[in-house]
Each structure stands twice: as structure tokens, then as C-alpha cells.
Amino acid sequence: MQVRLLAGSIVDTFGLRCYCSSSSKWDIFAALCLERRPIIVPEMNIIEKAMHNLTLNYENSRSLLSDHEVKMIRDKERLERLSSGAEVSSEDFDQAALETAQEFEDKFNEELKKLELAPRKTKDDETSNFKSLNRCLDHRLLFFINSQVGNHDKWTLPFVKIDKQSSLRQAIDELTSQLFPENQLTLRVLGNAPLAVYTYKYGAKNRKTLGATGAKVFILKAYHLNGTPQMVESNKSLFHDYKWLTINESRKIIPSAFWKVLRRSHVIDTVPENVVKASLAVVTRKKEESKVAAHSSN
Known part of the structure; x- marks a missing residue:
């Protein structure tokens, strides 16, 4: 029996043999997805409000009276x-x-x-200060940097190419020490396994120049604990600028394929209004269909 692994190798579980099924070479990168978690509870959308009112009415109709009532x-x-003037007790x-x-x-x-x-809105929300953590308090913010990728400056997650001697976690730990020297920011990396993987194929010209088919970017998750990043001489070679953005805001500045990988890897912060209306329409239609079916059976 044979099992195919993600890396393209084949393992013979009886003969204990491993060999590569593909001769293509990929550059391996580790990227840091640094997140500032929401500080306050987000407002409820239409579906959540409807569910809240439904459960509240149900509990009020079924619950016993409180001591105050x-x-x-x-x-x-x-x-x-x-x-009334009736006889009363002391x-x-x-x-x-x-x-x-x-x-x-x-x-x-x-x-x-x-x-x-x-x-709920701060001054940094009003001025769109993307370098501040004191904005979008009810959303998660992700840390993006502007750095040189190839021959162009692009917005992306902090990343580093992995050599043959380093693990993903070791590469991320080294990257964070270079990004935030002098303990200017404290974070906690979550485990050793990646949050997601982004695969990018090089063009024909770059394949010959770089000697690789493309890049596989393994994204590791980390939580921001305290502190603010600062541009100092030791990290200017890594990035030219930075922003704290929501997932939806980042869609405007990073490649769509990369954004979809991040989007699938995070819990939904806000549900678009059209999705909410469509969901409510489906619920209403199903409810009407069940009524018609019940009426027909009677």
C-alpha cells in the first residue's frame, strides 16, 4: 500500500521506502501572519439580532420569575x-x-x-491611521509590510526564505527578532505547524534564472501581545513601510490569490449585507415550503 504525501513523495508502508515522485524544485518560504485580536465585541448583524430576539422571547416565555419580579x-x-382599607397585618x-x-x-x-x-470609533479610525493599533477595535488586524519582492516593492506578510538547515518555526523566530529588534514588540507564535500554504509558480524566465518551479509560502500564525513596531536602522533593509489592516482592507493591496488563502484561514469578522439578505431569503423560503407541505399533508 502506498500513501502520497503533500511534498510529492511516496511512502511504501510495507517496504519502508521513500522516493520523490517529481523532479521539480520549489523555493520554500516562511511567512508571519501577525494578528491583533479584537478588543471589543463586534455589533450583531441582522441574522444574529434575529436569533438573539428569538432566544430572548423563548426564554422569557419559558423561564420562572426572578426574585426581583x-x-x-x-x-x-x-x-x-x-x-383598599381592608384589614392588613403588621x-x-x-x-x-x-x-x-x-x-x-x-x-x-x-x-x-x-x-x-x-x-466604538477612535480618532485613528477617523483619520485612517493604518499604523495604529487603536483602530477597528471590533475587528482583527493583520500586520503587512512593504518590501522588495523581485524588482518591485509590494505589500505582503513578512516572509523569509528557508535554508536547508532551518525549520519553519526557527525561520519565523529569526524573522521576528530582525523585524522587531530591541523588544519593541511582544508576540506569541502559535505552534510549529503552518496556518495555510500559498503556492506561486514563477514565469518561464524566472524559472531558468532561479532554477525553481515556483515558491511555496508556509504561513505561521502569531498573536500580538503588546508594543508597537518601529522603523529603525536594523530593520529598514527588511521593509520600507508597514500597515495594520483588516482582512477586507488587505484585499486592496495584496494579490487576490494570496488574499483568498488568508480569507479562508480566518474566522469571518463581518458578513456582507448581500450574504445576510440572501441567507434570510433562503430561511424564509424554506419556512414557507414547510408550511405548504404541512398543509398539504393535512
Whole structure:
């Protein structure tokens, strides 16, 4: 029995032999996908709001009364007994002298009105300061650099070519020490396995010049913990500029094929409005079809 591996090798599980099924050579790169995680909870979209209202109404209709609601009912009944002139117990007078549930609720509602929530949008959002981490607080931001790729300057993830002696993780650790010298930024790389793989084939001219079919870029994930990157003399040779961008913003500056690899590797931050409307239309149609089917069976 034979098993084909990703690298194109064949393993004979009985004879324990390995050999390469393809003579093509690929340049191997390691890229760093550095992410600043969301700081605040994003606003709910239409589908999430509909689901939230549905579950809230269900829980309200099925749940038992809370202690506060029970106290509200008892306070109301006690007030009716006192105002009607009927015979009341001394306990009713004692309880009436205490703070009622409605007074308790009014007091905290007044405190709630005084509470000022911090704005969801910051000054850096208004000025589109892409070098700042204090923007798009409800989205994840990815770190992109502008560096020389071939003969042109392009926006991309930080990357490094791997020699035969280094593993992916070793190459990424060395890259981060060069990108952010003097501990200007703290991050945590997640494991040794790549988040995604991007394959790029060279043109015919570059294949002869470089002696390789193309490049395979193994993307490793890392979380930003604290600090801000700075342009210093030791890292200017690696990149000329940098930006913190959302996945959707990065679509404008990186190759579409590379963007699709990143897009598939991340949880959706925001669902486009047309997708939400299409999903709701499908749900509505299915609901109507089930009603018609139930009516037909009866």
C-alpha cells in the first residue's frame, strides 16, 4: 500500500521506502501572519439580532420569575391591600416602610443613565491611521509590510526564505527578532505547524534564472501581545513601510490569490449585507415550503 504525501513523495508502508515522485524544485518560504485580536465585541448583524430576539422571547416565555419580579408582584399586592382599607397585618406595614422593588429598579436606571460608554470609533479610525493599533477595535488586524519582492516593492506578510538547515518555526523566530529588534514588540507564535500554504509558480524566465518551479509560502500564525513596531536602522533593509489592516482592507493591496488563502484561514469578522439578505431569503423560503407541505399533508 502506498500513501502520497503533500511534498510529492511516496511512502511504501510495507517496504519502508521513500522516493520523490517529481523532479521539480520549489523555493520554500516562511511567512508571519501577525494578528491583533479584537478588543471589543463586534455589533450583531441582522441574522444574529434575529436569533438573539428569538432566544430572548423563548426564554422569557419559558423561564420562572426572578426574585426581583416576585418582589414586584408582592409589592403591588401589598399596596392594593393598604389602599383598599381592608384589614392588613403588621408585616405589611413593616414591608411597606422598606425600599420597594420599583424604587430599587428606578435607582439603578438613574445610575445607568449617568454611565457614558466609550465610543466604538477612535480618532485613528477617523483619520485612517493604518499604523495604529487603536483602530477597528471590533475587528482583527493583520500586520503587512512593504518590501522588495523581485524588482518591485509590494505589500505582503513578512516572509523569509528557508535554508536547508532551518525549520519553519526557527525561520519565523529569526524573522521576528530582525523585524522587531530591541523588544519593541511582544508576540506569541502559535505552534510549529503552518496556518495555510500559498503556492506561486514563477514565469518561464524566472524559472531558468532561479532554477525553481515556483515558491511555496508556509504561513505561521502569531498573536500580538503588546508594543508597537518601529522603523529603525536594523530593520529598514527588511521593509520600507508597514500597515495594520483588516482582512477586507488587505484585499486592496495584496494579490487576490494570496488574499483568498488568508480569507479562508480566518474566522469571518463581518458578513456582507448581500450574504445576510440572501441567507434570510433562503430561511424564509424554506419556512414557507414547510408550511405548504404541512398543509398539504393535512
